[in-house]
Amino acid sequence: xxxxxxxxxxxxxxxxxxxxxxxxxxxxxxxxxxxxxxxxxxxxxxxxxxxxxxxxxxxxxxxxxxxxxxxxxxxxxxxxxxxxxxxxxxxxxxxxxxxxxxxxxxxxxxxxx
Amino acid sequence: xxxxxxxxxxxxxxxxxxxxxxxxxxxxxxxxxxxxxxxxxxxxxxxxxxxxxxxxxxxxxxxxxxxxxxxxxxxxxxxxxxxxxxxxxxxxxxxxxxxxxxxxxxxxxxxxxx
Numbered sequence: 385x386x387x388x389x390x391x392x393x394x395x396x397x398x399x400x401x402x403x404x405x406x407x408x409x410x411x412x413x414x415x416x417x418x419x420x421x422x423x424x425x426x427x428x429x430x431x432x433x434x435x436x437x438x439x440x441x442x443x444x445x446x447x448x449x450x451x452x453x454x455x456x457x458x459x460x461x462x463x464x465x466x467x468x469x470x471x472x473x474x475x476x477x478x479x480x481x482x483x484x485x486x487x488x489x490x491x492x493x494x495x496x497x
Numbered sequence: 498x499x500x501x502x503x504x505x506x507x508x509x510x511x512x513x514x515x516x517x518x519x520x521x522x523x524x525x526x527x528x529x530x531x532x533x534x535x536x537x538x539x540x541x542x543x544x545x546x547x548x549x550x551x552x553x554x555x556x557x558x559x560x561x562x563x564x565x566x567x568x569x570x571x572x573x574x575x576x577x578x579x580x581x582x583x584x585x586x587x588x589x590x591x592x593x594x595x596x597x598x599x600x601x602x603x604x605x606x607x608x609x610x611x
Contacts, residue, residue: 473539485542489539
């Protein structure tokens, strides 16, 4: 089965700096890579995703990159703000079939003033 | 749509008692997932359903855990008997296969077994 590793487990940045979270996956068949943000007391919420036919995707201050050869993908947050503080999860899975995702262990991001 | 609705939000029970967690998926979604979240193991998929039929329950930890989906708008996860190590946050999520693989999560049920 799929195995997803995520680093770092905790990340502290100053407001305005960039944050990068990295994930690797094991199953070369995976073609869908979403990122979820979980705020305190809430369920994870999708913030951005990327499919294997694309190497990079950007949405305002958030971008994801995917390297299928190396089987790793990353989340980049620029100009971080205090409201970006949360736990971020990467995941890997397949589109078009069972919507079954394997999640990374999470990164707790703290944006300090 | 109000999103995925879980109840209760918090549950405290004594060891040995039966616990039932409930979930109402987003209307029209044909996949439903139950996840467990702990500090040690992160988010673990326990079981998922497609069109109310259990497809993969390999993540269910023991026979003490069971899940049902009697209709498209309701699912339960039952633990009987409960043990302290079952303490975790349990999430239900649903998705719509044809359009996307995005899973929409509920707010979770925080279970504490004492």
